[in-house]
Amino acid sequence: KKILVIPGDGIGQEVTAWGQKVLSAIAENFKHEFTFEEGIMGHVAIEATGNPLPDETLEKARKSDAILFGAIGHAKYDNDPTLKVRPEQGLLKIRKELGLYANLRPIKLFDELLEASSIKPEILRGSDILFFRELTGDVYFGEKNRTADRNTASDLMIYHRYEVERIARKAYEAARTRRSKVCSVDKANVLEASRLWREVVQEVAKEYPDVETEHMFIDNAAMQLIKDPKRFDVVVTGNLFGDILTDEASQIAGSMGMLASASIGDSTGFYEPIHGSAHDIAGKGLANPLASILSAALMLDISFGLKTESQRVIKAVEATLRQGYRTMDIANKHTENALIMGTDAMG
Amino acid sequence: KKILVIPGDGIGQEVTAWGQKVLSAIAENFKHEFTFEEGIMGHVAIEATGNPLPDETLEKARKSDAILFGAIGHAKYDNDPTLKVRPEQGLLKIRKELGLYANLRPIKLFDELLEASSIKPEILRGSDILFFRELTGDVYFGEKNRTADRNTASDLMIYHRYEVERIARKAYEAARTRRSKVCSVDKANVLEASRLWREVVQEVAKEYPDVETEHMFIDNAAMQLIKDPKRFDVVVTGNLFGDILTDEASQIAGSMGMLASASIGDSTGFYEPIHGSAHDIAGKGLANPLASILSAALMLDISFGLKTESQRVIKAVEATLRQGYRTMDIANKHTENALIMGTDAMG
Numbered sequence A, B: 001k002k003i004l005v006i007p008g009d010g011i012g013q014e015v016t017a018w019g020q021k022v023l024s025a026i027a028e029n030f031k032h033e034f035t036f037e038e039g040i041m042g043h044v045a046i047e048a049t050g051n052p053l054p055d056e057t058l059e060k061a062r063k064s065d066a067i068l069f070g071a072i073g074h075a076k077y078d079n080d081p082t083l084k085v086r087p088e089q090g091l092l093k094i095r096k097e098l099g100l101y102a103n104l105r106p107i108k109l110f111d112e113l114l115e116a117s118s119i120k121p122e123i124l125r126g127s128d129i130l131f132f133r134e135l136t137g138d139v140y141f142g143e144k145n146r147t148a149d150r151n152t153a154s155d156l157m158i159y160h161r162y163e164v165e166r167i168a169r170k171a172y173e174a175a176r177t178r179r180s181k182v183c184s185v186d187k188a189n190v191l192e193a194s195r196l197w198r199e200v201v202q203e204v205a206k207e208y209p210d211v212e213t214e215h216m217f218i219d220n221a222a223m224q225l226i227k228d229p230k231r232f233d234v235v236v237t238g239n240l241f242g243d244i245l246t247d248e249a250s251q252i253a254g255s256m257g258m259l260a261s262a263s264i265g266d267s268t269g270f271y272e273p274i275h276g277s278a279h280d281i282a283g284k285g286l287a288n289p290l291a292s293i294l295s296a297a298l299m300l301d302i303s304f305g306l307k308t309e310s311q312r313v314i315k316a317v318e319a320t321l322r323q324g325y326r327t328m329d330i331a332n333k334h335t336e337n338a339l340i341m342g343t344d345a346m347g
């Protein structure tokens, strides 16, 4: 298997190395052959080549079986919204070019982290949500405009029937292997794109009479997610709403530093932590590498069908947490005998 | 003062009566003269006239000094996204017609409800956030399109400089009377409309060097709001992001049933609970009337400048909670000697 590693920006550089080491260890232990290549993307790529996604990286991506990605973004661009070339363009472009239309974000709480969340343990216990975020459409990819006088700016929120259909099917298929519930999130009381979304999901739902369907407005969903996370099984939603809800849902898992995601579509799978580049702690060796390691576990499972190997990684993470090892983000005063450590020690 | 009462749909019918009764009681006790008229809007207006905002209601609205509104929406339309005439159009139209561009949503926890939230009390204690949600722009009001084959749908997310400027100024002015912090929320790493938003807020910020400014991406904000609500003082954001964040923030106040909002702009102020029509409990006498009563308190303060009267209402709500009176939504097992009651008893 050919794996492309793209550490990207900020803490991506620190954590991705650990996802890769875990893949190597699995290869060695289970006698698989994984070959690794490295690619650049984001701010680091802009600095090196002027392009947030150099052709060379895209070429390597197309030839690989799976990609392990770190994070993207840099304070320089966040502070200056007028800059034309921006790191995030690299990530959006690779998602589009590789046809990665389905972003899977499993939100599962490790028992050991029940106390690391700001939400009450009795609300959290037993939560297990699988998000399907549409990843190559919506206001992210619709036409952008800025008037010549720079005083008006717009982005087109747009969805096509086939885009909704294919992600909805993926969500319903997954629901069948879980608790058979799908919650589709939109803002159909206001947005035309959401009304199309709801119509199509209602149609797809008919093909899955064994799966229970619920439609929820995004504002209500943002509230229910915190109020009663256990009511959700599979959640399917658009690109923008999915971006917001999954970051919010990170509080269900104790910390964003624990969450992995898989982006799949036509062929190559793309695996990344849902945390960002975290400029504030970058380069300090404090970042939690577990989301990258769990992204590697998702790769083993989804792209390579190596379920035993994937479980081995997840069990190792569990065992590590059980022994009290914590990075800063998941440590709190409730952890007895917590052994607080940096990225490399945790890795 | 002329007050227009628009109960609207669902539980709006039940709770708004109580906001009005409180206004009457204040008038009587403090010797003010309030005259009330009633107007229809939403599903009830569609049923009666075919129009979600009949001209007659709009006329009355223009002639009134303030409006007390209930809620809008009905399951019929939620279940059928193809319906052309929809209740929410009435609410969006009145906001636009009255120029209600600033929606203020104060999120403050009553000490008595510390345990009613799904978030840990130690995280919540001391939270006090004032949201400024832009209310007459964004993807809510941009051009909507559906192709003839019905397979593609879009909404234009659009902002003009002056729209961002005026809401930003309101937020900074308010911050000066509070803890002097403004957090502006956008998605400037992806959206052009957000980049304009950020540029304009950065400019306005220069006029308020005494106020601390922070810019946050919406995904991160949705997470931070739950992780550490105390870090926020004034939050200013666009229409869509504001819709999502304020519903989410209701968990900070224990329940959505407690939250009031004020929409202000050119002249007439518009006051409404942030909860919706809640079809599931409508007509059962279970809804919490406190958000409507607190909306009346906001009206007294903001539209009429009657601070003492407004405080009297808030103190009455506090005293009621302190005595253990609870509607269903704010009762929980931690409330000792809770006296659980319906809408009218609580009112």
Ligand SMILES: CC(C)[C@H](C(=O)O)[C@@H](O)C(=O)O
Binding pocket: A072, A073, A088, A091, A243, A274, A276, B189, B190, B219
């Ligand atoms: C970095 C940014 C463009 C990206 C997104 O919004 O999709 C990130 O927030 C994510 O969720 O992967």
Ligand SMILES: CC(C)[C@H](C(=O)O)[C@@H](O)C(=O)O
Binding pocket: A189, A190, A219, B072, B073, B088, B091, B243, B274, B276
């Ligand atoms: C009912 C709906 C149109 C409305 C909105 O989205 O603005 C509501 O959710 C609100 O927050 O006032």
